[in-house]
Amino acid sequence: MKGKKKAIIVVEWFAILALVITAAAAGKHLRDRTEEVSKMISYEGSKLVLYDGPKSLKDETADDLASASEKERNFALLHCTDTKVKVDGYDCYVYDTNVNHNRAWYPDYMPPQSRTPITYFDFESVAKIEVSVPNMDLKSVKVSPLSYSIKPEVDTAAKTITFTITKPDNYTVTFNDSPERALHIFANPIDTDAPTKSSDTVKYIGPGEWNIENIVLENNQTLYLAGGAVVHGIINSNYAKNIKVEGRGILDGSGFEGWMGKTAYVPLKFDDCDGVTLKDIIVLNPNAWVCSAKSSTNGVIDGIRIISSRPNGDGITLQSCTNYQVSDCFVRSWDDSLVIKNYEGSSSDISFKNMQLWTDFAQSMEIGYETNKGQQKDVSISNISFEDITVLNNFHKPVISVHNADDATVKDITFKNITVENAQMGSGDGDEMPYLIDLHIPKTSNWTSTKERGQIDGVTIDNVKVLSGKFSPSRIEGFDEAHKIKNITISNLEILGEKITGLDQGKFEVDPDTTENIAIK
Amino acid sequence: MKIVRPIIIVLLLAANIYLIGYAPGKIKEPPKNIEAGNVTVISTPDQAESMEHPDFKKKEYKLVLPEGTNIALKKKVTASSFADVYTPRKVTDGVALGVSYWEGKSDYPNYLTVDLESKQKFHAIRAALSPMAIWGKRTQTFAVNLSDDGVNFTPFIESRQYTFDPDTGNEVQLLFDDTEARYVQLVFTENSGAGGGQVAEFEVYQK
Numbered sequence: 260m261k262g263k264k265k266a267i268i269v270v271e272w273f274a275i276l277a278l279v280i281t282a283a284a285a286g287k288h289l290r291d292r293t294e295e296v297s298k299m300i301s302y303e304g305s306k307l308v309l310y311d312g313p314k315s316l317k318d319e320t321a322d323d324l325a326s327a328s329e330k331e332r333n334f335a336l337l338h339c340t341d342t343k344v345k346v347d348g349y350d351c352y353v354y355d356t357n358v359n360h361n362r363a364w365y366p367d368y369m370p371p372q373s374r375t376p377i378t379y380f381d382f383e384s385v386a387k388i389e390v391s392v393p394n395m396d397l398k399s400v401k402v403s404p405l406s407y408s409i410k411p412e413v414d415t416a417a418k419t420i421t422f423t424i425t426k427p428d429n430y431t432v433t434f435n436d437s438p439e440r441a442l443h444i445f446a447n448p449i450d451t452d453a454p455t456k457s458s459d460t461v462k463y464i465g466p467g468e469w470n471i472e473n474i475v476l477e478n479n480q481t482l483y484l485a486g487g488a489v490v491h492g493i494i495n496s497n498y499a500k501n502i503k504v505e506g507r508g509i510l511d512g513s514g515f516e517g518w519m520g521k522t523a524y525v526p527l528k529f530d531d532c533d534g535v536t537l538k539d540i541i542v543l544n545p546n547a548w549v550c551s552a553k554s555s556t557n558g559v560i561d562g563i564r565i566i567s568s569r570p571n572g573d574g575i576t577l578q579s580c581t582n583y584q585v586s587d588c589f590v591r592s593w594d595d596s597l598v599i600k601n602y603e604g605s606s607s608d609i610s611f612k613n614m615q616l617w618t619d620f621a622q623s624m625e626i627g628y629e630t631n632k633g634q635q636k637d638v639s640i641s642n643i644s645f646e647d648i649t650v651l652n653n654f655h656k657p658v659i660s661v662h663n664a665d666d667a668t669v670k671d672i673t674f675k676n677i678t679v680e681n682a683q684m685g686s687g688d689g690d691e692m693p694y695l696i697d698l699h700i701p702k703t704s705n706w707t708s709t710k711e712r713g714q715i716d717g718v719t720i721d722n723v724k725v726l727s728g729k730f731s732p733s734r735i736e737g738f739d740e741a742h743k744i745k746n747i748t749i750s751n752l753e754i755l756g757e758k759i760t761g762l763d764q765g766k767f768e769v770d771p772d773t774t775e776n777i778a779i780k
Numbered sequence: 781m782k783i784v785r786p787i788i789i790v791l792l793l794a795a796n797i798y799l800i801g802y803a804p805g806k807i808k809e810p811p812k813n814i815e816a817g818n819v820t821v822i823s824t825p826d827q828a829e830s831m832e833h834p835d836f837k838k839k840e841y842k843l844v845l846p847e848g849t850n851i852a853l854k855k856k857v858t859a860s861s862f863a864d865v866y867t868p869r870k871v872t873d874g875v876a877l878g879v880s881y882w883e884g885k886s887d888y889p890n891y892l893t894v895d896l897e898s899k900q901k902f903h904a905i906r907a908a909l910s911p912m913a914i915w916g917k918r919t920q921t922f923a924v925n926l927s928d929d930g931v932n933f934t935p936f937i938e939s940r941q942y943t944f945d946p947d948t949g950n951e952v953q954l955l956f957d958d959t960e961a962r963y964v965q966l967v968f969t970e971n972s973g974a975g976g977g978q979v980a981e982f983e984v985y986q987k
Contacts, residue, residue, distance in 0.1 A: 271785040278792035285799035292807055301810030306818045315827040347814040349821070457835060466824040469833040473913035473946075487824045490833075497916055497973045521878055524914060531975070603975075 362687025627662030628706035682728035737773030884976030918973030
């Protein structure tokens with residue numbers, strides 16, 4: 260009996276041990292599985308709004324993709340055929356718009372131009388994007404902004420790439436490290452307040468392709484350009500109050516001949532206005548510069564997307580404006596992307612925040628050159644900030660520039676949290692100013708209007724990172740002893756992984772006779 | 781104490797049954813696709829080509845000029861000021877398009893005076909801006925003065941606000957009985973579309 264009891268006890272202990280081991284293993288498996296499932300992308304509650312393109316837009320052909328001036332080929336906005344996009348498995352309409360890969364000025368205003376695809380949709384929660392480029396050999400793919408750390412799945416045989424996004428934003432897919440045929444994806448939040456028809460105060464333009472040469476908004480009017488709409492025309496006001504332009508649609512200028520120094524059809528132009536809000540719309544193919552205001556105040560520019568390709572195609576240019584907030588925009592331009600100038604009075608209290616820039620030509624963030632074109636007394640440019648800016652590409656002239664070519668005082672300027680993903684300053688004829696940062700008081704035949712020179716006093720440049728490309732020099736040069744650049748602070752500058760703590764190390768060309776109190780740390 | 785081990789065994793068995801047989805089934809993978817009901821596709825109308833938008837259609841406008849000949853054409857013009865490159869001589873060059881216009885500085889009143897070279901009879905004045913749609917509608921307030929010596933002007937038409945609308949020619953015509961003078965002067969005191977007075981063509985008509 261004793262032996263039998265002992266055997267039972269041994270069996271019981273063995274069973275307990277075995278059960279503990281299996282329970283532990285099962286528990287670990289359960290925990291691992293729970294963790295695995297928790298990391299899975301959930302489409303629970305996700306929403307998607309897709310917009311068909313106008314049926315009248317022509318399909319792009321191989322001829323349309325030729326690099327040629329606007330005189331030599333069809334310049335119209337087209338339906339893209341060589342780049343297909345699916346979102347969550349659904350076809351998403353892709354447009355083909357003009358871009359300019361030249362890095363030199365064309366005095367005849369006729370640079371050869373190329374094309375690139377763009378698409379847009381609205382979503383909530385999560386969206387899986389599949390891009391198909393059947394004509395392309397995929398060697399590398401990059402999804403910008405790089406801060407999202409998106410690692411796309413690339414199928415080189417099927418010539419597709421797939422990735423998932425969880426935040427409405429503007430995304431750019433670059434193939435094979437080339438700017439050619441980069442895909443711009445404008446992923447919007449769902450527009451819950453979109454009107455569906457006109458009212459007393461809202462002019463509604465629905466889906467379709469429309470010719471409206473000039474839309475002039477009056478006090479207290481809103482123009483809503485719906486997703487799926489393409490308007491060939493311009494929108495503007497003078498001396499108006501409390502006006503708004505918004506929506507998901509496209510404002511296209513491809514029907515206007517290049518301005519050639521004569522008639523600029525500026526897509527969004529609001530001079531001497533008070534309380535202009537511009538929101539979300541996409542602006543393509545302008546015949547000159549794109550979004551401008553002169554002597555206006557209390558403006559909001561939020562979330563608009565701009566691609567310009569023709570000469571003088573400055574992106575957002577504010578001239579003698581006060582109290583403007585510009586945020587969450589995408590600007591790809593063939594001239595300065597963001598500009599502050601004085602054409603009449605002073606400029607002050609303007610902020611650019613959380614912007615994405617792709618500057619094919621000239622400067623990304625420019626103050627000047629004209630700081631007193633109106634030749635008025637005691638003008639200034641003050642309290643201007645550029646913060647949380649991602650420069651996807653900067654190909655030509657400086658990324659950060661303050662150029663005071665007149666007699667204004669330029670003061671209290673801030674550049675903070677600037678990331679340059681690809682620094683290619685000095686390409687083409689940009690080699691005369693191949694700088695990362697350029698602070699300069701010049702007298703130029705092109706831009707100067709006043710006899711007297713001005714000052715630059717107080718520029719803070721903090722946390723600028725250049726991720727790839729060139730280690731470009733920078734310049735700080737005033738005019739003379741009486742017209743200096745002073746009180747400049749540069750901190751947390753990092754170029755190609757190297758922390759810059761000295762002016763020589765950062766390749767700064769500083770003129771000791773015309774500068775004062777320049778600090779780098 | 782005999783009962784302790786069997787109880788432990790039963791409890792462990794129960795735990796194993798839960799962990800192996802029940803709990804894994806309770807872990808649901810999230811949906812891997814979007815629900816079809818949560819996808820909206822906004823369609824576009826059937827169009828073969830780009831169309832004029834019905835809400836923005838403009839009525840056809842036929843410009844009818846005043847009777848007679850524009851005797852101000854190519855005549856000398858002076859202004860009390862001009863902005864940028866918008867010099868006064870552009871208002872009698874016969875071109876109303878592009879940058880061929882005069883604009884005064886915001887130093888009202890702006891005076892714009894045409895010299896007809898000798899005392900002339902006339903019955904109409906036309907002040908026009910570019911008729912292109914890029915010129916938004918605006919109001920301008922101006923008066924008309926006349927003079928025979930270019931120094932002493934007398935009021936002819938009192939100051940009034942006029943609407944310039946590209947949909948209707950972007951012009952103002954002032955018609956009156958025949959009058960006589962050598963100098964015709966417009967005196968601007970307001971422009972809702974710019975900082976100073978603007979005129980692309982300043983015309984004086986003689987039958």
